[in-house]
Amino acid sequence: MPPQSTIVAPATPPGQGAIAVIRLSGPHSVEICEKVFLPASGGAKLSGRKPNSVNFGRLADGKEILDEVLVTVFRAPHSYTGEDVVEISCHGSPYIRREAIRLLIDNGAAMAKPGEFTQRAFLNGKMDLPQAEAVGDLIASSSRAFHKVAVNQMRGGFSKEIKKLREKLLHFVSLVELELDFSEEDVEFADRSELKSLLQSISEMTGSLTKSFSFGNAIRNGIPVVIAGKPNVGKSTLLNSLVSEEKALVSEIPGTTRDSIEDVIHIEGIAFRFIDTAGIRETTQKIEIMGIRRTMEKIRQASVILLMVEATDTPDHINQIIEGLREKPELSGKRIILLLNKSDLPRKENSVKPSGDNFPSLDEKDHVVEISAKKGDGLENLKELLVDIVNEGRPKEDDIVVTNARHYEALKNAHEAVKRAGDGLDGGLPGDLLAIDIREVLHYLGEITGEITTDEILGNIFKNFCIGK
């Protein structure tokens, strides 16, 4: 049953701006707004206006005029929430915004909870749960790659496919359960080979979606890249060179502030989190040890290590550094890009030669890039390489990617349940036990799409939304 209250909240970010939008949703939206809206001279009442049209007038508390506003009425079910929705566009003053909301509450609206508009859209069948979740992701997205996944998810994404397969499976399980009623007659309503091929399809889908999560998660949170190297080798210069190129781009995005540990840099629409390891050195100071521990934890999650040395260094010295790095358990086994910095300086007789015999012992999957962090030489090569490494992990259909830990969890569970059901089918498991396994698959798939949910799941999802969404 849909909620019967009418909710109100600001829909635009707080602060001063040209305009602010306030949104009402619920059965009394129009009625409440009518009480405080004076149409411009000659204008009809809101309730008599055409839906989806903009009406100019004044917002007033009795005789006291609060603002001149534009009001748009959306009629159920043709609105974001599926209920009657009114959007009031007023001047972007925090005072007006606050007073307007107070006025609407005084006239019968209730303050919306975080995510309540989207939650209502879900409850009214305007979107499934991954679509609702994608709305939150979309608003939070700050890189092209994550944004693309979120847009695709909002438009249906993988949940369409899951729903389709789930419906087919639901059909099968009811046939299997029907057989139980006729158990003495030993009939088979459900075609076992068809069921097997359906389970196979589901298994393939859940498998590949589950696998896509490590890529999706990196896309969502940024690819962690550790920069290692001796002090003064040019690590900060590299970061500055990379950052300055995209400064104009990034400066507008909140939350990408550069702190001492991480710099987020966008390369070809992918966010990379560069983690400086300046802090990793032997120390006995308590506070510093704690700081290093945190850094190490981040390094453990890193995908790539940029190891920076000087191009004028000798191979022996570089080998020594690499071995020192491999000794640290957190760094061992990671993919290494060896950066030969200061490539613009003249080499010495015994300097390392990238293509020579005396080259350091790298693994096959490792790379060498010559750069001059100061002059910006070679940075394009480095960027290309980083993007290539990300793309290696990119699923074929790169817009159908799981980025959400909740989906990942359910997909993993579904995948395992499908395997059990398939094994049972192969092993000639009796119908009643087979039905239980299949029901489990249905449960996990339903959790993803929201066909099966609990108040707790919904609460967890929507509490992280902003108010007004």
Added chain:
Amino acid sequence: MPPQSTIVAPATPPGQGAIAVIRLSGPHSVEICEKVFLPASGGAKLSGRKPNSVNFGRLADGKEILDEVLVTVFRAPHSYTGEDVVEISCHGSPYIRREAIRLLIDNGAAMAKPGEFTQRAFLNGKMDLPQAEAVGDLIASSSRAFHKVAVNQMRGGFSKEIKKLREKLLHFVSLVELELDFSEEDVEFADRSELKSLLQSISEMTGSLTKSFSFGNAIRNGIPVVIAGKPNVGKSTLLNSLVSEEKALVSEIPGTTRDSIEDVIHIEGIAFRFIDTAGIRETTQKIEIMGIRRTMEKIRQASVILLMVEATDTPDHINQIIEGLREKPELSGKRIILLLNKSDLPRKENSVKPSGDNFPSLDEKDHVVEISAKKGDGLENLKELLVDIVNEGRPKEDDIVVTNARHYEALKNAHEAVKRAGDGLDGGLPGDLLAIDIREVLHYLGEITGEITTDEILGNIFKNFCIGK
């Protein structure tokens, strides 16, 4: 001539929110938007839609979908700017907002300068200059009193009246100038007694508006109230008691942060700036002296002094404090409210008695209020008194108030010019000289309404607007 470019800017504050609005204005608004908008299935092209109606669809860069959006088209002259305007309501993600604006710029829009939308509205005759300025005030307003003045100004305010009187005066001056062409015939086209009464009306208006500025300015910036008193007498407790009552109210308003010197507290919709004078004591330290100087500067502008003493003090001691206060040149002549704090403590035999003979020597316009800052007793009396003091200075028509220094300047100049013209008229000044005086009045009145302006004036006014307004 109106500008021919099509401008674009975000209209809502930066940051994350449910939605963000992007606004285009100019002759190519619809055409530019058309290039990046895919109507929902079955939808017609934007250019074919009815104005003022909301259209659902997708914003896309070629095949890459950026967001699902609502687009509203306003057709010239029925829009905010008087030009074709398109409002795009997208998801409130900084990334999407930035990309959408980039997309629109790539397709021919130009980034709007601060205030350019409102400037165009002015240039296209949608509003006069004080109305345009009121838009900026309205967005910045954070108190009910200032908001009321701004709303009234936005709806026409005093500029309507000024325009009317100016037109009449323009009629007269042309008659006077016409007389000059017939100077040999000694005719009088302009009825001198009517002119005199018109000048009288203008003088009354400019005079009362000029006077309203001290009230208007206080309303705009908050009424400065100095709190003086010995350390530990309870000044901070008073502030905390006043602040805590309205904390819920104020916390939402940006810019009312409490710093060490000022607390802004709203009483009955009026902002009061409480200035703590903790810093005023004899000192030789350079930095402290500079700080005190700044405080003293603020005190010089203050309207009211709250002098806090303890209710258990003796009259002699209080007199001594008052005299010490009056000695400071910055404080002398200010209106004093003597606060007898700690009214809840038992009095001593020789304590001051507010209504007794042994009462300190206050001026007639001063007041005494007994309070307990800690318990909150007497605060209502204090608030009432402060509001009463503000209301003493309130003009009769309290919503027609000058809050803008530019208007004040022009009104003062106009007022003086009217006086000169009136004196000239009384003294039988020849028509050519009279016309010069009247032209001057016309000039200053025209400066207010914007009928006479320069690029410099416009530049100064709109540069302080936010982008998108």
